[in-house]
Amino acid sequence: MKTEIIKLSPKKPNEKLLKEISKQISDGNLVAFPTETVYGLGANALDDKAVKKIFTAKGRPTDNPLIVHIAKFSDLKALVEKIPAKAKKLTSKFWPGPLTIVLKKKKIIPDSVTCGLDTVAIRMPENKIALGLIKYSNCPIAAPSANSSGKPSPTTAHHVFEDLNGKIPAVIDGGKTKIGIESTVVDLSGETPILLRPGMIKLSLLKKILGDVIYEKSEKNSTAPVRSPGMKYTHYSPKAKVVLFKEKNFAANIQKFLKLHPNCAVLKTSKITNYPCKQTFIGNTHKQIAKNIFSTYRKMDKLGVDFILLEPISENEEFEGVKNRITKSAYKII
Numbered sequence: 001m002k003t004e005i006i007k008l009s010p011k012k013p014n015e016k017l018l019k020e021i022s023k024q025i026s027d028g029n030l031v032a033f034p035t036e037t038v039y040g041l042g043a044n045a046l047d048d049k050a051v052k053k054i055f056t057a058k059g060r061p062t063d064n065p066l067i068v069h070i071a072k073f074s075d076l077k078a079l080v081e082k083i084p085a086k087a088k089k090l091t092s093k094f095w096p097g098p099l100t101i102v103l104k105k106k107k108i109i110p111d112s113v114t115c116g117l118d119t120v121a122i123r124m125p126e127n128k129i130a131l132g133l134i135k136y137s138n139c140p141i142a143a144p145s146a147n148s149s150g151k152p153s154p155t156t157a158h159h160v161f162e163d164l165n166g167k168i169p170a171v172i173d174g175g176k177t178k179i180g181i182e183s184t185v186v187d188l189s190g191e192t193p194i195l196l197r198p199g200m201i202k203l204s205l206l207k208k209i210l211g212d213v214i215y216e217k218s219e220k221n222s223t224a225p226v227r228s229p230g231m232k233y234t235h236y237s238p239k240a241k242v243v244l245f246k247e248k249n250f251a252a253n254i255q256k257f258l259k260l261h262p263n264c265a266v267l268k269t270s271k272i273t274n275y276p277c278k279q280t281f282i283g284n285t286h287k288q289i290a291k292n293i294f295s296t297y298r299k300m301d302k303l304g305v306d307f308i309l310l311e312p313i314s315e316n317e318e319f320e321g322v323k324n325r326i327t328k329s330a331y332k333i334i
């Protein structure tokens with residue numbers, strides 16, 4: 001299969017072209033497209049056969065459910081059993097945007113989307129290309145991040161092409177994604193809301209809106225039961241081994257590490273450090289780090305380094321999303 005790259009303006013996508021591409025979705029095929037978080041690999045969420053193609057193309061474990069994307073709030077009613085007041089409250093603040101909510105599903109959602117769970121994850125993206133694609137396909141779109149399973153999530157169409165060339169018919173190129181890490185996932189299907197995957201929305205803000213919110217930081221090798229199936233797999237990992245340095249004397253520890261393993265790249269969160277190896281500043285705000293982390297992982301892999309060393313990430317709560325992705329991609333934390 002030849003993978004076509006179709007360029008569209010994210011600000012004002014060409015409607016005619018977008019309608020044509022949407023036909024692929026209505027016909028049961030896959031299309032990768034930009035959202036404001038990361039690129040997604042989309043299929044008609046109500047078409048079991050089409051959804052299964054996503055798992056094959058990505059090499060995704062079949063017990064890791066997908067997020068269903070909608071274009072307007074009224075699309076929600078047909079997909080979920082009920083819309084709790086907390087869901088209305090939260091979505092009125094963050095939709096369209098980088099928030100996914102989990103609710104009890106209606107039968108119309110095939111088991112392939114939810115991997116047999118009785119709940120479904122739903123998001124209304126903000127990106128105009130994504131919204132147009134959903135609208136013109138005339139169906140909700142199931143879409144995980146458009147990377148090969150386990151690899152860093154794609155933030156450009158080129159990343160998607162690197163991973164999925166020959167496996168999907170088309171990728172829409174809408175430029176670099178604005179945010180860079182995936183949406184915040186909140187389970188609202190039970191009594192107390194549960195933050196399943198941290199993103200750019202702060203826990204304290206969720207608590208302000210929802211009251212009590214449960215959040216268990218899922219440590220990489222934890223044996224605790226997994227609530228969000230996707231969180232148990234190796235994730236976001238480049239080929240090089242990622243080592244996160246947490247200690248106060250990180251600079252000295254990195255220097256020591258480099259003596260043993262000179263073929264490293266250091267991703268810096270501090271502007272003043274300097275190392276005798278490849279290095280790049282990835283930012284010191286959570287927004288900068290989110291925007292850069294996955295694409296920098298991919299860049300460093302191209303340089304063929306053995307290890308990617310990361311300077312410490314701030315303990316401030318807005319960094320929880322990026323810290324979660326980095327911890328999950330890490331081979332070692334020092």
Ligand code: TXA
Pocket residue numbers: 035037038039040041064065066067100102114117119120121123143144145146181182183184185196197227228229230231
């Ligand atoms: O920003 C995003 O969320 C991107 C863009 C494309 O929208 N999508 C994305 O999808 O990150 P994916 O498949 O890479 O991650 C979906 C996460 C997984 O951790 C999965 O386990 C969880 O959502 N999830 C999906 N359905 C669920 C459900 N019914 N209950 C609990 N967790 C669920």
Ligand code: MG
Pocket residue numbers: 144145153
């Ligand atoms: Mg993913």
